[in-house]
Amino acid sequence: MATELIVALDFDTAEEALALVDDLKDDVRWYKVGLELYLNSGGRILSELKMRRRKVFLDLKFHDIPNTVHQAVRWAAGTGVDLLTVHALGGADMMQRAAEAAKEGAEAAGVTVPTVVAVTVLTSMDQAGLAAIGIPDGPEKAVPRLAKLAKAAGLDGVVCSGRELPLFKDIPQPFVTVCPGIRPKGADTGDQSRVLTPAEAAQKGASFIVVGRPIRQAADPVQAARQILQDLREGEQK
Numbered sequence: 001m002a003t004e005l006i007v008a009l010d011f012d013t014a015e016e017a018l019a020l021v022d023d024l025k026d027d028v029r030w031y032k033v034g035l036e037l038y039l040n041s042g043g044r045i046l047s048e049l050k051m052r053r054r055k056v057f058l059d060l061k062f063h064d065i066p067n068t069v070h071q072a073v074r075w076a077a078g079t080g081v082d083l084l085t086v087h088a089l090g091g092a093d094m095m096q097r098a099a100e101a102a103k104e105g106a107e108a109a110g111v112t113v114p115t116v117v118a119v120t121v122l123t124s125m126d127q128a129g130l131a132a133i134g135i136p137d138g139p140e141k142a143v144p145r146l147a148k149l150a151k152a153a154g155l156d157g158v159v160c161s162g163r164e165l166p167l168f169k170d171i172p173q174p175f176v177t178v179c180p181g182i183r184p185k186g187a188d189t190g191d192q193s194r195v196l197t198p199a200e201a202a203q204k205g206a207s208f209i210v211v212g213r214p215i216r217q218a219a220d221p222v223q224a225a226r227q228i229l230q231d232l233r234e235g236e237q238k
């Protein structure tokens, strides 16, 4: 399966976000709405993206008691988004309720059931950061452990660094992998720790890569996105 590019719309206004979506209309189908854009633009950004026939990843990373996450996912699924996130650290019951809620919410609204993935260990965290919150065995152990828990709870996949993809060999397919922390060669890593290039993520078989600043802050975002798409195709050949 080809690795799909998701552009993270981490903007202060819906207008700025939609201007980029319109510029990329011939190249990129998938867009991520995260906390920043959702809080400043609300549900309007979701309907604007749907009107443009774009695929929507609603990344609100739900992490709460099972009942609260169930209700939140129910509402989120009812909006017709295509992909959404919960936090694996919320535990097995929470993830199971999220999986059920996605079906219930979509059915009630008459829309397609979204893909639900669990954030394992944020790509901004390194071994020391994980140890400081009481997880001493590093991302190489923690990520596959959380991924198995997510699969067993009935979720569709995980968010992780592309570096961890080779660790999922014993997780049965289908299993969707969403990989942020992507940096083209030489790009500023910013607050990301566990980074990979687009080609490396494609070579390791990521279902999706998520890219924000390397496109958004480029002098020519359309050219930057096209270069990343080309890198993905080259990575797939390796």
Ligand SMILES: O=C(O)c1cc(=O)[nH]c(=O)n1[C@@H]1O[C@H](COP(=O)(O)O)[C@@H](O)[C@H]1O
Binding pocket: 008, 010, 032, 034, 059, 061, 085, 119, 121, 122, 123, 124, 159, 160, 180, 181, 182, 190, 192, 210, 211, 212, 213, 214
């Ligand atoms: O859930 C996410 O999308 C996510 C999980 C994660 O572990 N790391 C991570 O960076 N993200 C998101 O992916 C995007 C990465 O943005 P850039 O670092 O600007 O490319 C941001 O919108 C983050 O919220």
